Amino acid sequence: MKFVKTFFSRQFLxxxxxxxxxxIASLLYHLEVISLPILLAAxxxxxxxxxxxxxxxxxxxRKIGTExxxxxxxxxxxxxxxxxxxxxxxxxxxxxxxIASASGExxxxxxxxxxxxxxxxxxxxxxxxxxxxxxxxxxxxxxxLVRAGEKxxxxxxxxxxxxxxxxxxxxxxxxxxxxxxGSDVFAGTIIELGALDIQMTKAGTDTVFSRIITLVxxxxxQQAPIEKLTDKVASYLIPVVFIFVGAxxxxxxxxxxxxxxxxxTSPAELGLATPLVTxxxxxxxxxxxxxxxxxRFLEELAKVTTIVFDKTGTLTIGSPSVNLISVINDDYTxxxxxxxxxxxxxxxxxxxxxxxxxxxxxxxxxxxxxSQFDVIKGRGxxxxxxxxxxxxxxxxxxxxxDIAVSEKISNETNTAIFLAIDNILAGIIYISDSIRPGAxxxxxxxxxxxxxxxxxLTGDNExxxxxxxxxxxxxxxxxxxxxxxxxxxxxxxxxxxxxxAMVGDxxxxxxxxxxxxxxxxxxxxxTEAAMEAADIVLMQDKLEKIDRAxxxxxxxxxxxxxxxxxxxxxxxxxxxxxxxxxxxxPVEAAIIHLLPDTLVFINSIKLLKIKI
Numbered sequence: 166m167k168f169v170k171t172f173f174s175r176q177f178l179x180x181x182x183x184x185x186x187x188x189i190a191s192l193l194y195h196l197e198v199i200s201l202p203i204l205l206a207a208x209x210x211x212x213x214x215x216x217x218x219x220x221x222x223x224x225x226x227r228k229i230g231t232e233x234x235x236x237x238x239x240x241x242x243x244x245x246x247x248x249x250x251x252x253x254x255x256x257x258x259x260x261x262x263x264i265a266s267a268s269g270e271x272x273x274x275x276x277x278x279x280x281x282x283x284x285x286x287x288x289x290x291x292x293x294x295x296x297x298x299x300x301x302x303x304x305x306x307x308x309x310l311v312r313a314g315e316k317x318x319x320x321x322x323x324x325x326x327x328x329x330x331x332x333x334x335x336x337x338x339x340x341x342x343x344x345x346x347g348s349d350v351f352a353g354t355i356i357e358l359g360a361l362d363i364q365m366t367k368a369g370t371d372t373v374f375s376r377i378i379t380l381v382x383x384x385x386x387q388q389a390p391i392e393k394l395t396d397k398v399a400s401y402l403i404p405v406v407f408i409f410v411g412a413x414x415x416x417x418x419x420x421x422x423x424x425x426x427x428x429x430t431s432p433a434e435l436g437l438a439t440p441l442v443t444x445x446x447x448x449x450x451x452x453x454x455x456x457x458x459x460x461r462f463l464e465e466l467a468k469v470t471t472i473v474f475d476k477t478g479t480l481t482i483g484s485p486s487v488n489l490i491s492v493i494n495d496d497y498t499x500x501x502x503x504x505x506x507x508x509x510x511x512x513x514x515x516x517x518x519x520x521x522x523x524x525x526x527x528x529x530x531x532x533x534x535x536s537q538f539d540v541i542k543g544r545g546x547x548x549x550x551x552x553x554x555x556x557x558x559x560x561x562x563x564x565x566x567d568i569a570v571s572e573k574i575s576n577e578t579n580t581a582i583f584l585a586i587d588n589i590l591a592g593i594i595y596i597s598d599s600i601r602p603g604a605x606x607x608x609x610x611x612x613x614x615x616x617x618x619x620x621x622l623t624g625d626n627e628x629x630x631x632x633x634x635x636x637x638x639x640x641x642x643x644x645x646x647x648x649x650x651x652x653x654x655x656x657x658x659x660x661x662x663x664x665x666a667m668v669g670d671x672x673x674x675x676x677x678x679x680x681x682x683x684x685x686x687x688x689x690x691x692t693e694a695a696m697e698a699a700d701i702v703l704m705q706d707k708l709e710k711i712d713r714a715x716x717x718x719x720x721x722x723x724x725x726x727x728x729x730x731x732x733x734x735x736x737x738x739x740x741x742x743x744x745x746x747x748x749x750x751p752v753e754a755a756i757i758h759l760l761p762d763t764l765v766f767i768n769s770i771k772l773l774k775i776k777i
Contacts, residue, residue: 250424455710508555
């Protein structure tokens with residue numbers, strides 16, 4: 166039904182009128198009901214749109230497409246007095262052009278359908294009253310009421326109420342998420358149960374929903390390398406084709422043969438073979454919560470030979486927690502070690518610091534403010550508190566400050582954070598980070614898809630890195646890395662001829678994401694930095710999405726090759742051969758010309774529906 170609505174929508178009205186006009190005129194002329202001038206007038210009406218597009222392509226884009234070929238073929242048919250053949254050819258080509266235009270629009274409509282739309286109005290709660298206002302009139306800080314069955318109009322924070330929210334338009338997840346006071350919600354998502362009072366934090370073009378739409382729309386204009394190649398091949402073919410057709414006419418003086426050859430030698434389907442696939446694949450990926458910023462990234466992901474993973478927050482959950490405190494210096498208690506560690510980390514934004522601070526609060530430990538605080542990149546922090554010098558960080562940090570570290574880490578799943586007070590080791594805080602569900606299966610899936618090398622990068626120690634890599638099946642890992650080491654390793658791999666995909670959180674790993682052939686950011690819902698840094702954005706923290714993105718890209722790339730080889734190459738080569746053998750004439754050529762257009766359309770649009 167959706168296909169029918171698209172193909173017979175108002176925007177294609179004139180194309181339908183032209184087809185009908187030329188078709189009826191051809192039939193009536195054949196039955197000798199109308200005269201030749203009326204047929205020629207109908208042909209001119211039908212040909213007008215093709216000539217217009219041909220001229221615009223040449224002037225604006227310096228491109229010669231099928232419209233010019235067909236226009237020339239029709240003109241030659243009139244000059245050669247093959248009026249009826251020219252009219253029938255024109256009608257059939259207009260049908261082919263109509264199918265191409267409508268199918269492209271159908272693919273674009275699928276993007277709009279899966280994303281949906283944000284309401285134009287919202288219920289504003291102000292001064293104890295509720296009033297319906299236009300979205301454009303809302304300001305950051307306003308409170309809106311959204312009830313069951315309604316779409317959330319803004320990005321915001323729930324301040325009252327609870328409800329079940331369907332986030333599928335953004336994340337692709339099928340299970341509704343429970344929201345309560347303090348939860349983040351996003352424009353374009355739907356409340357299935359309950360009601361929420363939402364304080365607006367973002368509106369308009371700043372919402373996640375709007376950024377998704379912008380990304381998808383921009384993605385349509387990003388040509389894949391193979392698409393650029395087909396355009397280039399088409400431009401080289403055109404002069405060769407005209408010389409070939411001219412030579413055939415010179416030796417045969419057969420106007421019908423020339424018309425039929427012009428139909429089959431048109432490079433139209435080369436231009437159609439890739440864009441349709443790109444749009445359909447981007448729509449399919451977006452439906453599953455995967456944002457691809459352009460066709461070239463789809464193709465690049467399909468060709469990737471090495472995938473590099475950041476560990477923390479990517480292969481692991483990234484929400485570390487304290488599970489053990491070991492007191493080394495008997496001058497301090499466990500509570501004092503935790504207290505001093507919390508003081509040292511009070512101003513730090515590192516995830517491990519948050520784990521220590523959260524644990525201290527959980528234990529009701531009161532901790533003060535350091536008088537001095539410094540972050541030592543890749544090592545830890547130093548602080549001054551009540552005349553005590555505090556050093557908190559990894560083992561390398563301790564050794565660099567000549568602090569003896571004798572205790573062996575007993576549990577390899579833990580990250581050890583060492584606390585030194587006045588240059589003497591006071592205690593060790595053990596923090597763990599769980600491996601993400603599905604990590605092992607995802608790695609196995611990537612290997613099966615043809616990824617030959619998988620590398621894990623981490624700033625953690627060798628023991629922790631080995632434990633995580635062993636658990637999920639990665640044989641190549643690099644430990645004890647500083648942030649700048651990650652980009653250096655990506656460059657080293659690229660220098661060996663590897664095509665690299667880097668998977669990270671999109672913020673801390675931004676330089677490596679940009680350096681890699683393709684950057685993939687995980688769990689980027691609401692994270693602007695992640696959307697900017699990466700080429701592919703996964704809206705959920707689900708590792709299987711990486712495997713899905715790879716599967717979609719490979720299927721899209723395969724579909725493009727099928728379109729070019731089967732839908733274009735085979736049909737055209739056979740068609741030209743049959744024309745030269747005089748088995749096919751202009752009318753038959755025009756009818757068969759519908760075949761590659763239809764094949765390309767069906768083969769491309771199926772990406773929206775088939776199981777991948």
